[in-house]
Amino acid sequence: MTGIGIDIGGTKVAAGVVDQDGGILATDRAPMVKDSHETMLESICTVVDRLLAQGHEKPNAIGIAVPGTVDRDQGIAVSAVNVGWRNLPLVDLLQDRYGLSGVIANDGNAGAWGEYAFGRGKDTQNLVYLTVGTGIGGGIIDAGRVVRGSGAAGEVGHILVNPGGPLCNCGVHGCLESLAAGPGIARRGKQAAAEEPTDIVRRLTDGNIENLTSVTVRDAADEGDPVMQAVRDDTARWLAIGCQICHQLFAPECIVFGGGVMQDGGRLIQDIRNWYQQLAGSPHPNIESFIRLAAESEHSGIVGAAALVLQPER
């Protein structure tokens, strides 16, 4: 059995054929042409057509991960701001085209399911997944099922951790994403650099603080810049607070961190663990196992989407 996993992004469509062990048989991608619903559907089908033309074993079903809210039972993308979708019946549209059944999920939930089915949470029944990049997405698995609530559960990025903090697109001042996702890290980095400029940051930003990004913070911290190390430490502290909250509410066996911001040679995850042990009241007896890095790959979105159909929920 194989499945197609489709990972919808704001600027591109990525898809792949995945086997029942989570192995990737083929992948492809195309730009998302956002002129209309029709051009976006064509962007998706372009990739799927090319995958099918490669002549792998005919896939049994299609899993679709969408950056927004979905109605899983109806197979509808209810709202996806980055692509401008409103109530798009994506599962039906793809079924009409390919004769394959489909499952749709929020991308954070699909990522969580991928980690549960094939990834770093394979040994657990309960996990919290966070992906830290331009935003912070998330998903929760409890007793081998996705926690969905009335639809949009698992929004770990938008929990309020610092009332009165920076305004996020979600409308909240001081949600986790506003502080600890890439742009939030860059904002805090710029503030810190403005107050206490260092030679390392000057060099990495060509002398213009406006060039400072979360990558600058990472690289400067790696080079030993104490100001940017403090910024990284603060990022870790906010994420550790998120872990404490998720631990109290979900009692997960592990918390899995993925996303581009985490790809720094394991420094940020270690700082998160250290802060968690300080903040959590009672230190976790096995913190390395409790707070984990995702088995990161550029194709984890595809695998998560395919996991929706390759390992259906009980």
Add this chain to the structure above:
Amino acid sequence: MTGIGIDIGGTKVAAGVVDQDGGILATDRAPMVKDSHETMLESICTVVDRLLAQGHEKPNAIGIAVPGTVDRDQGIAVSAVNVGWRNLPLVDLLQDRYGLSGVIANDGNAGAWGEYAFGRGKDTQNLVYLTVGTGIGGGIIDAGRVVRGSGAAGEVGHILVNPGGPLCNCGVHGCLESLAAGPGIARRGKQAAAEEPTDIVRRLTDGNIENLTSVTVRDAADEGDPVMQAVRDDTARWLAIGCQICHQLFAPECIVFGGGVMQDGGRLIQDIRNWYQQLAGSPHPNIESFIRLAAESEHSGIVGAAALVLQPER
């Protein structure tokens, strides 16, 4: 069909016979004699014996709500600090005595299940339950099931909302309970009264600030004391932050508040709603329905415990 619901407290055992619609047929209670496991079991059985002696329709099963962590599958009270239990096989012990099957749950989870089965959440499939009293307990229902995680999920009271805040018994500085449960309200009330003494507070405390409790805060705020109204407002703000976090993580249809602190004629719940609308980013379109008061009764613990067996989880 009827069930016995047993509500274990730190100082007393309450139990009742409940019918399948959540109606209470009889209740009784006794002090918890905490000399040993044996005396505590006898305290429980004293109440159950008296209920059975009343000659109601023979109950079909026993539900037990425990102030601590449980192993539901094994029927064991794993840890209950207030009564000093460690790995007590309560379901087996009661089954041996009465020949009735049993289900054990954390009292917050039982309360959530009671609200879902018979109470203010009867019209939903997803809810968050908080009980605000001497502590803050909680429980989560998602898709008609209790979110349990690896055992102790739903600890809404111990999420970290104010890092560096007051130390709680849980070991965390600044968890929700440390700020918004009765003792936390009293602590903030004393601080506020020390800084800005008012005639109302002086009168209500007989001139000694050490007499100030959360009831004083409630009564003084009701009489129009602006200092204690600010303390109540702050309580509401902390609880609203808890609501925002739970909304993002669980997407519940409603959040149900019970417990003694909420019994103030509806003022605190209204303040929580107001703060939620300010903090949540996008105001909830139906806030009165979203943030609800529990159908409070002195027997809600009994009904929650009985609900465990009267309406088993799917």
